[in-house]
Amino acid sequence: MLIPKGALVVSCQARADNPLHGSVYMSAMARAAEAGGAQGIRANGVEDVAAIRAVTALPIIGISKVWDERFSVYITPGFENAEQIAKAGADIIGIDATPRPRDGDPVERLIARIRNELTKEVFADIATLDEAKAAYAYGATYVATTLSGYTEETTMRRGEGPDLELLEALIAALPVPIVAEGRFDTPELVAEAFKRGAHAVVVGTAITNPREITKKFVRAAQA
Numbered sequence: 001m002l003i004p005k006g007a008l009v010v011s012c013q014a015r016a017d018n019p020l021h022g023s024v025y026m027s028a029m030a031r032a033a034e035a036g037g038a039q040g041i042r043a044n045g046v047e048d049v050a051a052i053r054a055v056t057a058l059p060i061i062g063i064s065k066v067w068d069e070r071f072s073v074y075i076t077p078g079f080e081n082a083e084q085i086a087k088a089g090a091d092i093i094g095i096d097a098t099p100r101p102r103d104g105d106p107v108e109r110l111i112a113r114i115r116n117e118l119t120k121e122v123f124a125d126i127a128t129l130d131e132a133k134a135a136y137a138y139g140a141t142y143v144a145t146t147l148s149g150y151t152e153e154t155t156m157r158r159g160e161g162p163d164l165e166l167l168e169a170l171i172a173a174l175p176v177p178i179v180a181e182g183r184f185d186t187p188e189l190v191a192e193a194f195k196r197g198a199h200a201v202v203v204g205t206a207i208t209n210p211r212e213i214t215k216k217f218v219r220a221a222q223a
């Protein structure tokens with residue numbers, strides 16, 4: 001298992017509409033995260049993963065976000081996406097591990113192929129306890145709360161802060177390392193996740209998205 005217990009993992013992602021979009025910026029973010037003590041990096045796309053691989057030996061959770069109007073699944077939907085990310089240098093492949101339809105193998109086969117054919121660890125993003133149980137049964141290395149609030153069934157959670165209840169339910173139910181991810185946006189919430197038994201915590205926006213961080217401060221300035 002490449003992500004050590006107690007690790008803070010920093011997600012370094014910026015979409016095309018973000019002024020920090022681009023592998024030069026994301027690899028600098030990863031270096032800054034490492035210098036600050038992060039023990040893992042999460043990154044999206046072949047270019048960013050390759051650029052980050054070139055500057056750090058930390059474990060990289062690589063994902064490939066692909067938007068296809070026919071499907072709701074967009075985080076590493078198919079085996080080819082996983083293979084490209086592995087070749088770019090990811091040690092761990094992050095996937096949408098919900099049972100929702102996707103362009104490619106069903107999730108059970110996707111997990112098996114990443115483990116057997118790519119010999120990589122699988123980081124399973126889920127939104128519910130049932131999805132987590134299935135991902136564990138299919139052989140996921142880690143199970144993470146990433147998608148709580150972002151699937152149809154869980155949209156009511158979105159404005160609510162991180163899903164600590166789901167985190168706790170997963171820790172109680174499954175012997176696999178459980179990772180807290182999604183809206184853990186203060187040091188206090190990170191500490192709370194570890195107190196409840198998280199194996200690791202992934203923080204994105206609150207560390208690596210200055211546009212969103214600025215908005216928070218501006219809202220406070222205008223309140």
Ligand SMILES: CC(=O)N[C@H](C=O)[C@@H](O)[C@H](O)[C@H](O)COP(=O)(O)O
Nearest residue numbers: 011146150182183184203204205206
């Ligand atoms: C739902 C989805 O697509 N989540 C993405 C997964 O890679 C990212 O957009 C998030 O930034 C990441 O999960 C970290 O979460 P937060 O930025 O809240 O700390």
